[in-house]
Amino acid sequence: MSGKPKLHYFNGRGRMESIRWLLAAAGVEFEECFLETKDDLTKLQKDGSLMFQQVPMVEIDGIKMVQSRAIGNYIAAKYNLYGKDLKERALIDMYVEAIIDLNELLMMHTFQPEDKKQQHFANLVDKATNRYFPVYEKALKDHGQDFLVGNQLSKADVQLLESLLMAEECKPDILDKFPLLQSFKARISNIPTIKKFLQPGSQRKPPLQEKDLQRVMKIFH
């Protein structure tokens, strides 16, 4: 056994991507085991590896962890990305929970049927630019530090960067009105571990294409 965390998921972003981001940001090398068919999932379910019969599942420190938030919290705490005390953790949690809500919208974009796509996109852009981004723009402005919470890199910074990049994939000029988010994006992208993750050949996954949709649905349904 290599001792490296081992990620079980399909070969795509989904609910595992944020975990890949966190591990990469923490400079932790990891292995991946990709589910390709329904049988792959069934096998994991049958052998008792999946507590609630679902992936993501991450084998780490002798535990078969499931539930993306539980996994994210564990990695953040273990690698010092969770603030210095309970109150910083509370702020990080608030920021991250909202980012997760935004990411749901961003991820669902690909799955929308043709007749709902435009409305979904409009809602996505509205929420991103009116509900979520202003909060982080203001936090950076008020706080005046390089990072969202305290003065060190945390899970909140990593998840926000992930989200900003995904949002730009949906609408390239979406950050136009947010100068501090733009400089945040540049700054955090340049952190060595993150810079490495953003380079071709890393374990970062591309956005799901419509042509892959059927293949992924077959695994889970």
Place this chain on the structure above:
Amino acid sequence: MSGKPRLTYLNGRGRMESIRWLLAAAGVEFEEIFLETKEQYEKIIKDGSLMFQQVPLVEIDGMKMVQTRAILSYIAGKYNLYGKDLKERALIDMYVEGIIDLMQMILMFPFSPPEAKEKNLDSIKERATNRYFPVFEKVLKQHGQDFLVGNKFSWADVQLIEAILAVEEKVPAVLSGFPQLQVFKIRMSNMPTIKKFLQPGSPRKPPPDEHYVETVLKIFRK
């Protein structure tokens, strides 16, 4: 100011109920402000109280906390309901997240269209019986202890007792195949702080009814 946490939400369970449970279980008294009109809701959005324009909102220790999980984690951390180390926390988080998925189905149930209600009820029963309850039945059987994690009362226990009671309201015999959970339910219900919360007149809210659904739609629908 009283120093007690102050909860702002509708006068009903929704996403605030788990927070009420956890505070109550920790023996923490709290105050509540109930949103009854759209205007009230718009007012607290305008005054900047809601970080993402959403409730639940819990004012606690000088913070205006939003996002249910953030609030629950803070309370668990503060009142020593989060295990003794990182690994216990991981286990508590996994259990809680699974239960929250089940609770989500119950949360959404009153809002499902009439023609979907029977199917959704079946789903709740199926998931509780086949996916979630067996996990906790097995955990309790294997370690033979009173509590889910680390032989100590934690957030996971509170979340589970809440879920058991919520599912039983809809599927009365749901625990029939789960002897450990039946004993767990009695044991938890008898813990002094929880017993108090389960008595009439406590801040515990009744199951959602038509009036609650109407209020939600009135306040939150654009």
